[in-house]
Amino acid sequence: MYARKQDRVDKDRRLLNDHEIARVKELKEAFQQIDESQAFACSGSFPASAVDFNKIALFCQAMKDGDAVGAPQAFKLPLTNETAKEIYDAGEPSPFGRGKDLVYDDAYRQARELKPPHFALTYDLLSASAFLPLLAEKLDYEVRLEARVNKLNAYGPGGFFKAHKDTPLGKDHIGTLMLCLPSPFEGGELVIRQNGITTTFDWANQVKDSIAWGFLFSDCEHEVLPVKSGIRITIAYDIYISRELSMKKDKTILDTRLEPMRRCLRTLIDDVSFLPEGGSLAIGLAHGYPLGQDDSLRDFETLLPSRLKAGDAILWKVVEKFGLERQWLAIYDKHDLGFGLEYEYGSRSEKQNKTSEAKDFTYQPEIILGDSFVALEGEYFGECSLDEFPVTQRKDLVWVTFPRAASVKNTYIAYGNEPQSETAYAAVALEVTIPSADKRTTHLGAIPETKND
Ligand SMILES: O=C(O)CCC(=O)C(=O)O
Numbered sequence: 191m192y193a194r195k196q197d198r199v200d201k202d203r204r205l206l207n208d209h210e211i212a213r214v215k216e217l218k219e220a221f222q223q224i225d226e227s228q229a230f231a232c233s234g235s236f237p238a239s240a241v242d243f244n245k246i247a248l249f250c251q252a253m254k255d256g257d258a259v260g261a262p263q264a265f266k267l268p269l270t271n272e273t274a275k276e277i278y279d280a281g282e283p284s285p286f287g288r289g290k291d292l293v294y295d296d297a298y299r300q301a302r303e304l305k306p307p308h309f310a311l312t313y314d315l316l317s318a319s320a321f322l323p324l325l326a327e328k329l330d331y332e333v334r335l336e337a338r339v340n341k342l343n344a345y346g347p348g349g350f351f352k353a354h355k356d357t358p359l360g361k362d363h364i365g366t367l368m369l370c371l372p373s374p375f376e377g378g379e380l381v382i383r384q385n386g387i388t389t390t391f392d393w394a395n396q397v398k399d400s401i402a403w404g405f406l407f408s409d410c411e412h413e414v415l416p417v418k419s420g421i422r423i424t425i426a427y428d429i430y431i432s433r434e435l436s437m438k439k440d441k442t443i444l445d446t447r448l449e450p451m452r453r454c455l456r457t458l459i460d461d462v463s464f465l466p467e468g469g470s471l472a473i474g475l476a477h478g479y480p481l482g483q484d485d486s487l488r489d490f491e492t493l494l495p496s497r498l499k500a501g502d503a504i505l506w507k508v509v510e511k512f513g514l515e516r517q518w519l520a521i522y523d524k525h526d527l528g529f530g531l532e533y534e535y536g537s538r539s540e541k542q543n544k545t546s547e548a549k550d551f552t553y554q555p556e557i558i559l560g561d562s563f564v565a566l567e568g569e570y571f572g573e574c575s576l577d578e579f580p581v582t583q584r585k586d587l588v589w590v591t592f593p594r595a596a597s598v599k600n601t602y603i604a605y606g607n608e609p610q611s612e613t614a615y616a617a618v619a620l621e622v623t624i625p626s627a628d629k630r631t632t633h634l635g636a637i638p639e640t641k642n643d
């Protein structure tokens with residue numbers, strides 16, 4: 191097992207004073223503001239120049255009990271009520287993943303689907319519009335993205351897909367891209383929620399003479415509201431970070447979004463009355479990150495920086511600029527652990543009654559940290575024993591924020607859109623070491639200024 195910093199484990203710390211708490215709060219707010227202004231989902235439509243409807247047809251093969259019946263048929267875009275219905279009828283009822291099983295439950299999802307190779311567009315829209323490099327730029331990735339076609343979804347009147355997260359398909363899987371084909375329909379909005387913010391993609395009116403697209407990080411909860419009339423057809427692609435060479439650009443010196451966090455962290459370090467004895471800040475990431483049961487922790491930690499999503503990437507860049515010592519922490523929540531660890535949310539509120547601790551929101555001794563990243567969100571990692579799965583409580587940490595992914599309770603969300611692979615979303619925090627005040631002054635000289643100073 192990867193060696194953690196055992197020397198710091200289980201050492202308690204003093205409660206912070208009001209001044210220190212105010213400093214942490216500033217940092218917390220700066221981080222949360224970045225995340226709120228960041229896109230966890232975005233959408234648009236393909237420009238007319240990229241969509242020549244004369245050249246696009248959708249080929250579909252009707253399916254029955256998993257087998258293709260008959261020859262593929264070509265459908266011209268935009269689809270009409272009649273052609274959309276034919277495509278709907280060609281599909282089979284959509285299952286979804288619950289635990290490791292593939293289940294049909296029309297209380298949860300009412301839709302039909304076609305999987306490749308039983309459908310295809312005759313025109314490579316993504317290449318024709320150089321879509322993936324543009325998406326990478328929009329999402330601020332310095333690595334290339336890959337799109338792998340997953341399926342065609344068709345929703346008839348009353349069709350819907352309740353709130354879920356997409357099953358993580360591997361460490362490199364970051365999100366889902368939907369294309370909404372032009373067909374007459376009403377309703378069927380795709381609603382995406384992340385950290386209390388909601389974004390809605392309403393394609394009913396948008397798609398009449400274009401192809402709409404929408405991207406979401408697949409750890410975000412999303413649902414398709416009931417279609418009121420007509421048939422709504424989407425093609426879903428899984429978006430991966432490419433293992434190929436990165437594009438290697440350093441835009442961070444010009445990135446004004448780093449500024450509020452950078453300023454707060456700078457003030458905090460410059461302030462010798464903040465944690466003069468030194469300590470560790472724990473900043474919970476806003477997104478969950480796919481990790482397989484057998485993935486090595488070292489691999490995960492190495493790959494994570496290039497896979498960070500939205501505001502999490504900004505946090506990383508800021509901390510990196512300061513050159514502070516840092517490591518990743520895996521966070522668990524009792525609801526995700528199948529072996530009955532006593533981790534009570536209730537005990538937190540009991541503690542909050544004690545005035546001194548109530549004031550210091552940064553002191554959270556009851557958080558469970560894993561020595562590995564295996565058991566995560568969802569119900570399907572519950573079979574390991576405590577011996578195989580060392581956990582610890584780091585009572586010395588100053589909690590700036592909690593990982594959002596650790597506190598998902600809605601049972602629907604534990605299910606994915608696919609049968610579960612041995613992969614789940616890791617709830618991760620970044621631990622940043624703040625040196626003691628005497629060491630900090632010498633350390634400070636080494637902290638680079640950004641061009642924004
Ligand atoms: O059709 C859509 O817009 C969303 C479908 C979806 O969420 C899924 O297939 O996982």
Ligand SMILES: [Fe+2]
Pocket residue numbers: 354355356366412607
């Ligand atoms: Fe989904």
